[in-house]
Amino acid sequence: IMLLPVFDYVITLEKKPTRGTVNHLDLVELLRKGSIEDFRHGMEAHLRPHFDRLKKK
Numbered sequence: 001i002m003l004l005p006v007f008d009y010v011i012t013l014e015k016k017p018t019r020g021t022v023n024h025l026d027l028v029e030l031l032r033k034g035s036i037e038d039f040r041h042g043m044e045a046h047l048r049p050h051f052d053r054l055k056k057k
Helices: 004-013 024-033 036-056
Strands: none
Touching: 004 036, 024 036
16 A cells, blocks of 8 residues: 555556556455465566566666
């Protein structure tokens, strides 16, 4: 929750926001039925656009 204002601000800087391949519902499902490793990979995929954006700058 603390990072939401930061992400909201960053999204306004882009013409077309990019989305990860894993959404929040996918992450919840991984928490319920997946392994720790599944969730780790899911979270990484979810945050990949943010990591890529930081590398560009």
